[in-house]
Amino acid sequence: MADVKFMKGNEALAEAAIRAGMHAYFGYPITPQSEVIEYLAREEPKHKYVLLQAESEVASINMVYGAAGAGARVMTSTSSPGYSLMQEGVSYIACAELPCVLYNAQRGGPGLGTIQASQADYFQAVKGGGHGDYRLIVLAPNSVQEMVDHTVLAFDLADKYCNPALILADGATGQMMEKVTLPDPKEWRPTEDSRSEKPWATMGKTDDRERNIISSLYIESNDMEQKNHKLQAKYAEIEANEVRYEEYKLNDAEIVITAFGLSSRIAKKVVDIAREQGIKMGLLRPITLWPFPKDRFDKLAADPKVKFFISLEMSVGQMIEDVKLVVSGRKPVHFYGRTGGIIPTSEEVLNEVKKHI
C-alpha cells in the first residue's frame, strides 16, 4: 500500500532524504527551512545517518565536502543568506566533482531581507553563485510531492554525474502542508559499503590502488584549463540528458506563460481562467532550471501561433533572461513579478497578460 501522508514541505524533504539512503546531514538553522534539521533530529534515533548542527553555513558546506569526498550520500539545507555564505564551498565541491544535495528554501532579499517566500536566487542557482566556471543541477519543485520526488532524484543525479544537485524551492513550498506519497525506503548501507561505486573516495587507501586525493587545486594553468574542459564536457552531457519540464495546454497556445516553482501554480490557474475567457494561453514550467529547457522554448518561439511570452516570477525578473536568450527577439517576452515575499494573485497576473493582447 502506498505510504500517503499529510506533510509540511520541509519535513517531507527530510523524510525523502532518509528514504533515499542519506548517510549524513550537516546544517545550520535558518528560517524558513529549520524544520529540515529539526525533523532529522527527531527521527535520528530510528536511523543510522550522521546528523550534525554545524557552527555556521560555512562549516556545513565544508562538512558536506568532507563527507562527500569520503563517499557519503550527504545533504545540507539552508535559506538565501545562508546559501550565499556557502558559495565558496559550493564552488570547491563543483570543481572537486563531489556528489551532494543542497536545498535552498528561498526567502526575500537582498540582504537580511524577509523570511517570506521568494524566487530571487535564480541567478545565484543557475549562473554560478560562487567563483569560476561551474554548473549545478538545479531542480525547482512546486509541490510537497515534488519536494519528495526531487530529493530522491537529486541524490541520484548527484551520484550519477558526481556533481552537486540543488533543490531550489521557496519558503512557502517548504512551509505548506499537502498530501504526499512517500517512496519506499532504500536499504541503508554504511558509507564504506559504496567503495566499489565510488572508487575515487577517500575511505582509506587499499593496496590495489594509488592514494585518492580530493582537491580543487590545479595550480598549473594547463591543468586548470584541462579540468575546465572536462567539467564542460560533463555539463554538456547533463544538458543532453537531464532537461525536465512540464507543459500545460500549450498545443494551441497563443500566449505562453512561463514560471517555475511556486509561481508556476499561480500561472497554471491563470491559464485556466484565461481559457474560460477565451484567451488561448498555455504554461511551460521548467523543472530543471539548469539544464534549462532551451529546445522547448525554441520550438515555441518558432511556432507561428505563439504571439508572446510572459515570465511570472517572485523576483524582479531573473529567469526571463534565459527565456529571452532562447527566444532571441523572435517574439516579445513580457514580465510580471512581485518581490519581498509577496505572492502574486492570478487576477493581477491576468490583468498584466491582457495589457499585451
Next chain:
Amino acid sequence: MKEGYKVIYKKPSLLLDKRMHYCPGCMHSTVHKLLMEVVEELGIQNETIGVCPVGCSVFAYDYMNIDMQEAAHGRAAAIATAIKRVLPSKYVFSYQGDGDLAAIGTAETLHACNRGEKFLFIFINNGIYGMTGGQMAPTTLEGQVTATTPYGRDVTKVGWPLKMAEMVSTLPGVAYAERLSCWTPASARKAKQSLLKAFEIQKQGLGTVFLEFASNCPSGWKCSPVKSLEWIKDQMLPYYPLGVYKDVTKKD
C-alpha cells in the same frame, strides 16, 4: 648494502619520492616525515585519511602516500569532522598553518575541539604567512616585523598573538593538547612520541588531540635556517612555552 655497513636511518616509505616545494630549512618537511613515520610504524596507511589546508602545506597531499582531501582556507576542521563522522573507524588528521587554523578558520577549530571531534589537529605555528609572502599571522609576536606590520606588530592596534594550545586545552572535548617543536633533534624525537600518542588516543576515541608545533619560516623571517632555529628558542618559546597543556590519559 656494502659489507660492513648497516642501515641506521631511512626516510619512511610513505613519504613519496617527490621533490618538496618547501623552502630550505622549513620545518614542514620534518613534521611531514615524522607523521608518515608514525603512520608507517603503526601500520595504518590504509586506515588514515588526511586533510591539508590552504597555506604553505597546501600540497601536503603530494608527499604523503595516504588518501587525502584538500580543504578550502580555514575549513580543514569541518572537513575532518565530516570524514571522521562518516568513517568513524578510520584515523583522521587535519594539517594546518596559523592563518588557516587560528585566523580564517578559528570558528571551525574551536567548535571541532568543543565537540570533541575524534581527530588529530596538527597545527604548524610559525607566526607568519609564508605562502602569501610574509604577512602578519594571528600568532605573530608582539613587535615582530612582517610585510603587513613593517614597524612591528602593534598589539594595541591588531591584538595579541593567539595561544591556541592553551586556548583549546580549556575545552572539555579536547583529550590532549601539547605544544612541541622540531627545532633540535631531541625535540623532533619527542614530537614523534607525541604523534604516536595522538593516534593511540584517537584509536581509543577519547576526544580531540591538538598538537601545536612552534615552527619556523626562514624565508618569511628573512634569516638563515640555523638563525631561524635560534629565533624559535629566543623569541617564540618564551611566549609559546612547550609542554602538555592537557592530557586526559594522565590520572592526577
